[in-house]
Amino acid sequence: MDFLKNTGSFARIQELNVDSDKENIELQKIREKLTGTRLRLEVLERAKARVISVINREAERSKKVYPMDFILILGLAFLLGIIVNLSNPAGVDLIPLTWSNKPSSGIDVHWAKLKYDKESSLFVDARPPEFFKERHLRGAINLPLALFDFIYKMKFSKLDPKEEIIVYGRNVSRLYDEEVAFKLASRGHENVKVLLGGLPAWEENGYPVEP
Amino acid sequence: MKSVTFLKKALSHPYLALVFRLYIAGLFFYASLHKINYPVEFAETIANYQIIPYWGVNIMAIVLPWCELVCGMLLISGIRARSATVIIGCLLILFTTATAVSLVRNNPITCGCFNTIGERISLWTFFRDVIWLAMTVHVFFFDKAFHLKKRFSMILKEI
Numbered sequence: 001m002d003f004l005k006n007t008g009s010f011a012r013i014q015e016l017n018v019d020s021d022k023e024n025i026e027l028q029k030i031r032e033k034l035t036g037t038r039l040r041l042e043v044l045e046r047a048k049a050r051v052i053s054v055i056n057r058e059a060e061r062s063k064k065v066y067p068m069d070f071i072l073i074l075g076l077a078f079l080l081g082i083i084v085n086l087s088n089p090a091g092v093d094l095i096p097l098t099w100s101n102k103p104s105s106g107i108d109v110h111w112a113k114l115k116y117d118k119e120s121s122l123f124v125d126a127r128p129p130e131f132f133k134e135r136h137l138r139g140a141i142n143l144p145l146a147l148f149d150f151i152y153k154m155k156f157s158k159l160d161p162k163e164e165i166i167v168y169g170r171n172v173s174r175l176y177d178e179e180v181a182f183k184l185a186s187r188g189h190e191n192v193k194v195l196l197g198g199l200p201a202w203e204e205n206g207y208p209v210e211p
Numbered sequence: 212m213k214s215v216t217f218l219k220k221a222l223s224h225p226y227l228a229l230v231f232r233l234y235i236a237g238l239f240f241y242a243s244l245h246k247i248n249y250p251v252e253f254a255e256t257i258a259n260y261q262i263i264p265y266w267g268v269n270i271m272a273i274v275l276p277w278c279e280l281v282c283g284m285l286l287i288s289g290i291r292a293r294s295a296t297v298i299i300g301c302l303l304i305l306f307t308t309a310t311a312v313s314l315v316r317n318n319p320i321t322c323g324c325f326n327t328i329g330e331r332i333s334l335w336t337f338f339r340d341v342i343w344l345a346m347t348v349h350v351f352f353f354d355k356a357f358h359l360k361k362r363f364s365m366i367l368k369e370i
């Protein structure tokens with residue numbers, strides 16, 4: 001009798017053990033799931049914080065001024081300018097023409113005064129008309145670069161190519177005298193000289209200017 | 212007291228800075244167009260100021276208008292707007308100085324800002340440049356509207 005009871009209890013204990021094992025396995029699974037979810041949540045929180053910090057950084061960036069911006073903007077402007085200028089038929093020369101032209105010979109201001117007194121050479125003012133009107137060498141002819149062809153036809157075409165021409169008129173931004181002297185030389189005038197020191201040197205020595 | 216505070220608020224309002232910003236940007240964009248198309252005449256204008264040495268005149272005549280164009284476009288779109296504002300401010304300081312020097316020297320030249328054949332520079336040209344410079348400084352300090360930054364803060368609120 002006891003033996004049967006014991007067998008029955010033993011079988012019952014076995015059953016309970018199996019049930020509790022099953023429950024343990026299920027609990028284990030649930031625990032693993034929870035841990036996995038917690039880890040995922042942590043990763044997502046970190047990702048969110050990262051995204052917020054990136055956006056904040058970008059927002060701050062638009063307020064800032066970087067030296068690289070200046071380099072980029074100026075570089076882009078430089079590049080565009082050069083490219084458009086190269087393809088523009090009415091473009092400007094990047095390297096000054098006076099560097100590649102043959103330089104004209106110069107004449108000292110005192111020599112020039114002697115020639116002026118003898119009236120043996122023609123004096124040409126190469127500056128734009130506004131500057132010519134303000135002050136020029138007495139007896140000089142205005143031959144600005146812009147109106148070169150026009151005035152040349154009017155006044156210079158009948159000139160003897162051997163006659164001496166003294167050109168003056170430069171400032172820090174434009175070597176008008178060199179450029180006009182070169183143009184005159186390329187029209188066949190053999191005796192073109194540039195006044196050394198220009199109008200300032202002429203005036204310093206008290207030589208005649210008008211008006 | 213109240214009127215002073217109101218005036219202060221009105222003067223530092225971002226919408227005023229926006230108006231200045233669009234005005235300066237449009238001005239520079241429009242001014243650069245003629246100069247890009249006629250570089251030879253612009254080079255003459257620069258040479259008339261008698262400040263830049265002869266080897267730099269042509270290079271400046273090419274680069275400056277494009278610089279104005281690029282900065283004008285950046286200011287309008289709001290991309291890198293602050294750097295563009297700084298560059299435009301530097302350009303305006305350069306123009307103001309050049310105008311002042313020419314006025315002191317009594318140089319009979321045209322401003323050359325928009326076209327080659329304009330009227331002679333006068334005190335009004337100088338003050339006009341100073342006003343534009345003041346607008347640019349205002350834009351640098353107070354401009355907040357319609358920038359990419361606002362988009363960012365709206366995105367932030369969603370997150």
